[in-house]
Amino acid sequence: MSIKIIKKPNSEIKSENNSQIREKVSDILLQIQKNGDEALLEFCRKFDNYQSENLRISSKQIQDAYKHIDSEYIKALETAAYRIKKFALYQKEAIKPLEIELSAGVTVGHRIIPVSSSGSYVPGGRYPLPSSALMSIIPAKVAGVERVIACSPPDKSIGTIHPATLVAMDMAGADEIYCMGGAHAIGALAFGTKSIAPVDIVVGPGNQWVTEAKRQVSGSVGIDFIAGxxxxxxxxxxxxxxxxxxxxxxxxxxxxxxxxxxxxxxxxxxxxxxxxxxxxxxxxxxxxxxxxxxxxxxxxxxxxxxxxxxxxxxxxxxxxxxxxxxxxxxxxxxxxxxxxxxxxxxxxxxxxxxxxxxxxxxxxxxxxxxYTGGVWVGTFLKVASYQQISPEGAEELAPIASELAELEGLFAHKLASDLRK
The missing domain is CATH 3.40.50.1980 (Nitrogenase molybdenum iron protein domain)
Known part of the structure; x- marks a missing residue:
């Protein structure tokens, strides 16, 4: 390859997964697991200077947020939400259930099942990121997720979630909204506390603390991917x-x-x-x-x-x-x-x-x-297979399953097959 580098980076992007962050995030997650709401509130005060004892955003706070956003911004968010939802609906239609009789008496297929609950992490920072709320919540609701939690750290200038982000969360269809951010928020979503039930999958971008927390809770809960x-x-x-x-x-x-x-x-x-x-x-x-x-x-x-x-x-x-x-x-x-x-x-x-x-x-x-694409409606859907086998179908399958079970030394498997010959 005769590629020429005309401009090189001045510095290598360092991995955000360094040992110090790993250890600190691990401790934060452990405290959330052990002490639940008490630890969560303590971290919210420590890292975000959030003073309220109630992390959940009320319906009144949501309605008040609309009053603090220019009508042109609201129209722009509504247009974006409409288009994101429309595309997600088309994507969902492309994911079809399947059932076929593979051989006489052997019917196989798959169902499309939404996860029961999801958590959408919406970053804070220098400016609000309402677009990330739309992108993570709307596909989940289109997929059929019954309970979608959204969370975001407080805006430092107002002490709670920025009104634009709150409006976007509500517009997208979030069922519960919490003012919390960082690794402790990911821990609360993954493990749950007395006041916040855990979710099945956590999606959304974040800083190095959020990214490392997602890495560590992966397996206990689903995640979209580790982002840099x-x-x-x-x-x-x-x-x-x-x-x-x-x-x-x-x-x-x-x-x-x-x-x-x-x-x-x-x-x-x-x-x-x-x-x-x-x-x-x-x-x-x-x-x-x-x-x-x-x-x-x-x-x-x-x-x-x-x-x-x-x-x-x-x-x-x-x-x-x-x-x-x-x-x-x-x-x-x-x-x-x-x-x-x-x-x-x-x-x-x-x-x-x-x-x-x-x-x-x-x-x-x-x-x-x-190895992966981005978040989409399929992120929140499980393709779960099934089979329905008649006595005629079992008569064909049992000898084959019995032979393979014996080969692998699994004799209870062989027995279960032989009983159905």
């Missing part, structure tokens, strides 16, 4: 719009200092044009401090001689978001298989997927796209 810093990779040729590319790279970079913006260009002139636009946009960007640091530390630009090299590199990187800004996208798509979500053509900006196109933005990072 957000990523975008753009494959572009000479027909691409350099202004679009620069804006999309910065849109990714402004998430946080560890976010990764990656360009694989098939044209050297395009690279220079993109760099010029990056410089121009950064001058006036309100989030310049984060975006510039992220781009300088983690931004990467490759030059590829041909499209095959670009595709091979992209599949190796397995990005969270993959944009195609090339003249013949149909040539690339069948060859690309490692990505969280694909954005086809110059007008398919990654930002649309973040908010309103209808697809989900909770996606695999750190090469996890090699």
């Amino acid at each position: 810093p957000s990523e975008v990779l753009i494959i572009a040729d000479k027909t691409a719009n350099p202004a679009f590319i620069a804006a999309d790279l910065l849109a990714q970079s402004e998430h946080d200092p560890n976010a990764r913006g990656i360009l694989i260009s098939l044209d050297e002139n395009l690279i220079q044009e993109v760099l010029e636009y990056l410089k121009t946009y950064l001058n006036d960007l309100p989030t310049q401090s984060v975006a510039k640091r992220s781009w300088e530390n983690n931004g990467t630009i490759y030059f590829a001689d041909n499209i095959i090299e670009a595709v091979e590199l992209s599949n190796k990187i397995a990005p969270e978001h993959l944009e195609l800004q090339v003249s013949d996208v149909n040539l690339l798509i069948p060859k690309l298989y490692n990505y969280g979500s694909l954005f086809i053509g110059p007008w398919s900006a990654e930002v649309f997927g973040d908010y309103v196109s209808g697809t989900n933005h909770i996606l695999p990072t750190m090469k996890a796209a090699r």
Whole structure:
């Protein structure tokens, strides 16, 4: 491969799973298991300065939140919610139950069963993230989950969940909402306390403490996946719009200092044009401090001689978001298989997927796209098989099962088969 690296990252992204965080998270989770609500409230006070004794958000608080959000923002959230729900409904329709008579007297099939309860973790931070509430709650409700819990840490300026996040949680259909964040919130969702019943699966992005907590509770409860810093990779040729590319790279970079913006260009002139636009946009960007640091530390630009090299590199990187800004996208798509979500053509900006196109933005990072997709309605559905066998069917199957059971030294299995011959 003759790929040239035009811009290297200035630093390696360190694994967030270091031993110190592991130990601290382990202790937090143990305290939640042992002391329940007492420990949960103590951690909420310690880490989030949350002073209320009641973590559950009341219906009055939810209704008041609507009064504190501009009507245009509410309309935007309603539109996004509608599109996310519509796509999730179409996805659910594609997941069909199955039943077939495999041979005489042997009927097999599967049922589609929603999990009973789910927990949606919605991050806090510098700004509210209501879009993450929509993305994690709506697919669960469409799947048929009876009890969907949502939680988010308090906004430091108001001491409780930001009104925009609360409105989004309510709009999405959350059944219970709690003001709590961090590893202790994940512990409460996974193990339960006296006031909060545990859930079957926890989904949603979070910081390094949330990520490590999800890693540690996995198995006791289902999780979507372990997520790291957000990523975008753009494959572009000479027909691409350099202004679009620069804006999309910065849109990714402004998430946080560890976010990764990656360009694989098939044209050297395009690279220079993109760099010029990056410089121009950064001058006036309100989030310049984060975006510039992220781009300088983690931004990467490759030059590829041909499209095959670009595709091979992209599949190796397995990005969270993959944009195609090339003249013949149909040539690339069948060859690309490692990505969280694909954005086809110059007008398919990654930002649309973040908010309103209808697809989900909770996606695999750190090469996890090699083995999983993002959160979707199927995340909350179990495909459970069954069989119904008649005496005629058992007569055919029993001798085979008996032979295999004897081969494996499982003689009660053999007996159970032989009795049905």
